[in-house]
Amino acid sequence: MTLNLLHLRLSGKMLILLCSFLYAQxxxxxxxxxxxxxxxxxxxxxxxxxxxxxxxxxxxTLNEAAEIAESNEDAKLLLDTYHQYARIFLEEGDRETAIFYWDRASILLKDLSYPFGEAFHKYLEAALRFDEGNYFQSLKLLEESRTLSNNRNLGNNILLLEGYIFTNIEKYEDAATNLNALIVNSDDKERPYLATKANLQLAQISISLDDLEDAIIHGKAALELSQKHKFSKESKIANQLLSVIYEKTGNFNESLFYKKNLEKIKDSIFNIEKVKLENKTADRIRFDHQMNEINKLTAKNEELSESKNRSEITAILTSAFLTIISLLAVSLFRNNQIKLKTNDLLYTKNKELELARDAAVSAMEAKTNFLSTVTHELRTPLYAVTGLTHLLLEENPSNHQKEHLKSLKFSGDYLLNFINDILQINKIDADKLEPLNIEFKLQKVLTDVVDSLQQNANENSTSLILDYDPNIPSQLLGDPIKLSQIFMNLVGNALKFTKNGKVEVIAKLLRKEEEEVKLYFEVKDNGIGISEEQQKNIFDSFEQGSVQINREYGGTGLGLTIVKSLLGLFDSKIHLESELGHGSSFFFEMDLRCDSEALQSVAFELDPEEFDFKGLHVLVVEDNKINQVITKKMLNKKEITCDIANNGNEAIDLAKANTYDAILMDIHMPGISGEEATRQIRKFDEEIPIIALTAISLDDSLDNFYQAGCNDVVTKPFKPEVFYQKIGQNIFKKKTEGLV
Structure with missing residues (x-):
């Protein structure tokens, strides 16, 4: 019985405690x-x-909120209050007080994790930068603020401030986009106010653009909203704007009406007393807050003094320390302002540089595309000129006709070389050249260059000699085409300026380490030489030393520029040693790879004179009628018969239905291209030699032609001897390999 009573008493006490706890919660x-x-x-x-x-x-009301925040020790609420203090003082033109509250908010933010507070802090900083005139810095801060919080009201205020900035930097279209969005905003806190502000700014923009009708519409909309919601400051601005707008339109009665409204607002006793009251309230609150800060610092100072027995020395040191800190704070603030202005200037200059860079890139692309189109289009008529000239020379013309035809042929060849040089330079400038990495025989490349230029050497009574180091591995990996171009330009240049002399092409092995080889190349002559002054610019485009040299020897002045650019693709650099009247020496080093395990086999070579073209039957794929006639006649000269395909589809059908010894494939055709036609033919015939005949443009790549299935490429317009040699090499090499 006693235990039960005790249990009931304890239960009752527990119940009372529980009820008390729940009541408290x-x-x-x-x-x-x-x-x-x-x-x-x-x-x-x-x-x-x-x-x-x-x-x-x-x-x-803000002061009331600040008191609640301090009594509840609510740091976030206090931060929001400081932010609003800073905002309203900045709107009232009191920048110094606005910075005072913004700094206090900065201190609170250090110990808070409050994304919205950080976002609003950035927004206020952007407003301060805008007030200084640092527009681009302000835009950057607004973008940072936007990423920190997705609060709708803050987002709308960011749009409004951006609208002001865009207006000031005359990006009226961007400003209008932001402001029109605010006119129809769904903000739950400031919808009418934001719409009023947006209409006022749109009216200002319309005035700047001299669209007075639109300015009146926005001005009246702003006035209607401001009067309805008692936005007195905005009502004043709207009346002022409408007065100015109507004066500009010549409607002076309406202008006078709004001007009178404006004067009533300005001269109203209520407004004068209101301003006095506002200033008094602002001064009191600012004074109270600043005194509060001073009292806190004083209390801390007294506490420090008491802990040191109020020593006079400590008091002096503390006072000095506080003075120094204050001076440093002022100095840092000023330095920060200078830094911000400098950053804004740098940001502006960077934007200007970016625009200039974009303009330069666009201009370069336009120039490249123009030159590519022009050079490509010139090749078609030039093919007719060079082809018909060759055919006429083959038909035994009279002596006086032969002289004219030779002059015409020379002019055609000169123009062709010029076009090829321009195309090459543009490809290099456009970064559309990449070095190949295929197996080749260096000795054959250099021998071919020397042999092809031997006729030029004979015309100048100059001996052309190849000095080739036998220790160089026979099988190398690299780009034989570009290497050939380098030596064609260097040797051709040396022969041009050397008469009754000697030109040497030298290739030496410097060292070999496993599969890596370093080679030394030199092209030297004993021609006219180059002066020290001329050597400074000799590798620039269209430079030939002097006007007199250009007139005497001709040429485009692009050869050495091409050499320098092509060597750059191999991380190599051209060097020059020359003395006026004693010749020149161009030399460079190049790193290549070799296949040490490759068989040192001797390739089977055919002499062009041994080609027996009689009885060959080929397919010519060409869409241009003149080119068809010229190509057919050039083939018939060697007793080669041919069929003509006008486009890629016809080529595929004829290749399926007939047997040909080779296909001469034009690349650029309406419908499917020559590349695509080659791919289709390779699906059912992998053996037939396909030679691309094309006027290569800037966007063309030899690699693409080979990948599509072409065995070789001849660029139009071509030299007849090159044309016949390519046909013979590909047809007879295939047959010879089959026999072997």
Whole structure:
């Protein structure tokens, strides 16, 4: 019985304690909800007072919020309050006080994780930069603010400030986009106010663009909203704008009407007293807050003094320390302002440089595309000129006709070389050249260059000699085509300026380490030489030393530029040693790879004179009628018969239905290209030699032709001897390999 009574008593006490605890929790929750609702009500009142330009009442409500935040030790609420203080003082033109509150907010933010607070802090900093005139810095800060919070109201205020900035930097279209979005905004806090501000700014933009009708529409919309919601400051601005706009249109009655409204607002006793009251309230609140800060610092100072027995020395040191800190703070603030202005200037200059760079790139692309199109289009008529000239020379013309035809042939060859050089330079400038990495025989490449230029050497009574180091591995990996181009330009250049002399082409092995070889190349002559002054610019485009040299020897002045650029693809550099009247020496080094395990086999070579073209039957794929006639006649000269395909589809059908010894494939044709036609033919015939005949443009790549299935490439317009040699090499090499 006693135990039961004891148990009941204990249970009763526990129940009382539990009820007390629950009551306390409910009361605390109610107080918390009540406090939150009260703070929200305060901020709602603040927004209304701020919009209606009742600055004194707005500051009073903020002060009430700050007191609640301090009593509840609510750092986030206090931060929000400081931010609003900074905002309203900045809007009222008191920049110094705005910075005072912004700095206090900065201190609070260091110990808070509050994304919205950080975002609003960035927004206020952007507003301060805008007030200074640092527009690009302000835009950058607004973008950072946008990424920190997706709060709708903050986002709309960012749009508005961006609209002001875009207007000031005359990006009216961007400004209008932002402001029109604010006119129809769905902001739950500031919808009418934002729409009013947006209409006022759009009216300003319309005035700048001399669109006065649109300016009137936005001005009246702003006035209607401001009067309806008692936005006194905005109402004043709207009346002022409408007065100016109507004066510009010549409607002086309407202008006078709005000017009178404006004068009423300005001269109203209510407004004069209101300004006095606002200033008094602002000064009091600012003074109270600043005194509060001073009292805190004084209390800390006294505490320090007491801990040191109020030593006179400590007091002096503390005072000196505080003075130094204050001076440093002022200095840092000024330096920060200078830094921000400098950053904004740098940001502006960077933007200008980016625009200049983009313009330069666009100009370069336009130039490249133009030259590519021109050079490509010139090749078709040039093919007719060179082809018909060759055919006429083959038909035994009279002596006086032969002289004219030779002059015509020379002019055609000169023009062809010029076009090829321009195309090569543009490919290099456009970064559309990449070195190949295929197996080749260096000795054969150099021998071919020397043999092809031997006739030029004979005409100048000059001996052309190849000095080739036998220790160089026979099988190398690299780009034989570009290497050939380098030596064609260097040797051709040397022969041009050397008469009754000697030109040497030298290739030496410097060292060999496993599969890596370093080679030394030199082309030297004993021609006219180059002066020291001329050597400085000799590798620049269209440079030939002097006008007299250009007139005497001709040429484009692009050869050495091409050499320098091509060697750059191999990470190599051309060097020059020359003395006027004693010849020149161009030399460079190059790293290549070799296949040490490759068989040192001797390739089977055919002499062009041994080609027996009689009885060959080929397919010519060409869409140009003149080119068809010329190509057919050139083939018939060697007793080669041919069929003509006008496009890629015809070529595929004829290749399926007939047997040919080779296909001469034009690349650029309407419908499917020569590359695609080659791919289709390779699906059912992998053996037939296909030679691409094409006027290569800037976008063409030899690699693409070979990957499509072409065995060789001849560029149009071509030299007849090259044309016949390529046909013979590909047809007879295939047959010879089959026999072997």
């Amino acid at each position: 409910v009361t605390f929750a109610q107080d918390d909800v009540s406090s939150t609702a009260k703070v929200q009500s305060i901020f709602d009142s603040y927004i209304q007072f701020r919009h209606q330009n009742q600055v004194d009442l707005a500051l009073e």
